[in-house]
Amino acid sequence: MQVFKFGGASVKDADGVKNVAEVLKQFPHEKLCVVISAMGKTTNALERLTKAFFYKTENAEEILEEIKQAHYTICKNLFANPSHAIYTDLENTFVELHWAIEDEPTHAYDFEYDQIVSIGEVLSTKIVSAYLNDIGITNKWMDARGLIQTDNTYREGKVDFELTEALVKTQIEPQLIIHSIVVTQGFIGGTSENFTTTLGREGSDYTASILAYCLNAHNVTIWKDVPGVLNADPKWFSHTKKIDELSYHDAIELTYYGATVIHPKTIKPLQNKQIPLYVKSFLNPKASGTVIKDGENRLNIPSYIFKVNQVLISIQPKDFSFIAEDNLSDIFELFSKHGVKINLMQLSAISFSVCCDDDTEKIKLLVAELQQTFKVLYNSNLELMTVRYYTPETIDLLTKNKVILLEQKSRFTVQMVMKNEE
Ligand code: ASP
Ligand code: MG
Numbered sequence: 001m002q003v004f005k006f007g008g009a010s011v012k013d014a015d016g017v018k019n020v021a022e023v024l025k026q027f028p029h030e031k032l033c034v035v036i037s038a039m040g041k042t043t044n045a046l047e048r049l050t051k052a053f054f055y056k057t058e059n060a061e062e063i064l065e066e067i068k069q070a071h072y073t074i075c076k077n078l079f080a081n082p083s084h085a086i087y088t089d090l091e092n093t094f095v096e097l098h099w100a101i102e103d104e105p106t107h108a109y110d111f112e113y114d115q116i117v118s119i120g121e122v123l124s125t126k127i128v129s130a131y132l133n134d135i136g137i138t139n140k141w142m143d144a145r146g147l148i149q150t151d152n153t154y155r156e157g158k159v160d161f162e163l164t165e166a167l168v169k170t171q172i173e174p175q176l177i178i179h180s181i182v183v184t185q186g187f188i189g190g191t192s193e194n195f196t197t198t199l200g201r202e203g204s205d206y207t208a209s210i211l212a213y214c215l216n217a218h219n220v221t222i223w224k225d226v227p228g229v230l231n232a233d234p235k236w237f238s239h240t241k242k243i244d245e246l247s248y249h250d251a252i253e254l255t256y257y258g259a260t261v262i263h264p265k266t267i268k269p270l271q272n273k274q275i276p277l278y279v280k281s282f283l284n285p286k287a288s289g290t291v292i293k294d295g296e297n298r299l300n301i302p303s304y305i306f307k308v309n310q311v312l313i314s315i316q317p318k319d320f321s322f323i324a325e326d327n328l329s330d331i332f333e334l335f336s337k338h339g340v341k342i343n344l345m346q347l348s349a350i351s352f353s354v355c356c357d358d359d360t361e362k363i364k365l366l367v368a369e370l371q372q373t374f375k376v377l378y379n380s381n382l383e384l385m386t387v388r389y390y391t392p393e394t395i396d397l398l399t400k401n402k403v404i405l406l407e408q409k410s411r412f413t414v415q416m417v418m419k420n421e422e
Contacts, residue, residue, distance in 0.1 A: 001030070001215060003209075005207070006035070006036050008041070011040070020128060026286070032181045033217070035184055037124065038123070039071070042071075045063060074127065078127065128183060132181070137181065142175065144185040145189060152195065159189065168211060187199055187203040187204045188207075204263075205262050206266050209270050212270060212273075216273065216275075219276045220275060220277045221278040223280055223281070223285070230242055232303065236304075250298070253388060253413070258384075262279065276293040302390055309357065310343065310382040310417060311382065313354045313367065313376060314352070315370055315374045316375045323350060335354070338362050338365055341356060343384055344384065344408060383417070398416075403421055
């Protein structure tokens with residue numbers, strides 16, 4: 001059996017859903033577990049809805065109505081019959097969503113977020129599953145909240161693999177025997193108390209990998225709007241190349257440094273069971289794409305990861321004393337407390353420098369607390385360039401007209417925090 005994952009871009013409109021069906025038709029004899037994300041930009045809209053509900057930033061009812069209309073528009077293009085059961089099913093789901101935002105918030109923000117934002121995946125899978133059944137691709141819709149079991153870290157649920165494996169095996173396996181295709185949601189899970197959790201933004205890839213692990217799948221395919229894993233993001237670079245084969249090790253390094261093509265958590269469960277991961281184009285399903293699997297081979301071309309909106313924080317003891325293990329551990333504790341993830345760090349005798357995404361609210365609180373003990377300098381509006389398998393020429397090219405504020409090199413990877421020359 002195989003696990004397929006279709007992201008938001010692949011189901012952003014009715015044509016996208018029809019195309020998913022076309023892809024599935026190419027695998028008539030395969031048992032498939034199909035993982036689907038929320039349609040298009042629905043998750044962003046649901047995030048706005050949560051903010052509006054919680055902080056009264058906007059009119060929540062209006063946002064809910066927009067989300068509703070977007071889904072009905074897609075349905076009208078997929079289900080000609082206005083009394084199709086899907087319409088009642090969606091109506092019921094929207095009533096639930098309406099209930100969630102009707103009263104004043106009673107729980108913490110992250111909890112409310114997960115109960116609301118998770119609905120995007122519920123809606124998309126209901127629509128896709130119903131459409132596939134209509135056109136003769138029989139499948140069973142399953143609720144991932146009863147399969148993927150997590151703790152109650154809302155917005156970043158930690159998966160209980162043992163429990164999840166038992167549930168997935170006993171619930172999905174029998175359905176695959178009857179229906180051949182199971183359709184379920186990416187990104188969402190449930191707690192032992194039956195509350196909904198999410199696995200972190202873009203977490204549907206991770207769901208696919210968890211399910212593949214539990215089902216001992218033959219392989220996983222992530223269907224995307226690019227031909228495979230590229231050596232750079234076409235948003236920033238013009239001459240990108242497709243990578244045909246990538247080791248788990250290189251894949252985990254690249255995603256760790258910020259390559260957004262797959263969620264960083266996706267690799268580990270697959271590596272642990274040696275399940276290959278394919279990244280392929282949903283527009284050209286027969287093309288080879290990229291395969292990520294076990295291997296020693298290093299990439300023979302450099303890969304580039306470019307991040308903008310970076311901030312460089314430099315932390316120094318106020319009395320010119322050394323930065324040592326004890327104050328380092330205090331510093332790390334503060335980063336973790338404020339949920340600020342470190343992209344790069346460097347230590348000198350009396351200064352500790354950290355580069356992170358400029359999440360302004362979080363950084364403000366972090367810096368304020370650091371300033372109670374340390375002298376803190378910071379520089380924003382920076383770029384972080386990472387090159388895996390760099391060559392001297394690539395570095396020359398990338399640093400032209402740039403000022404480098406901090407640089408770190410290992411045998412295979414160079415990272416540079418830079419800004420444009422004035
Ligand atoms: N729909 C979720 C998001 O946009 C999960 C995903 O797409 O992987 O973050
Ligand atoms: Mg998405």
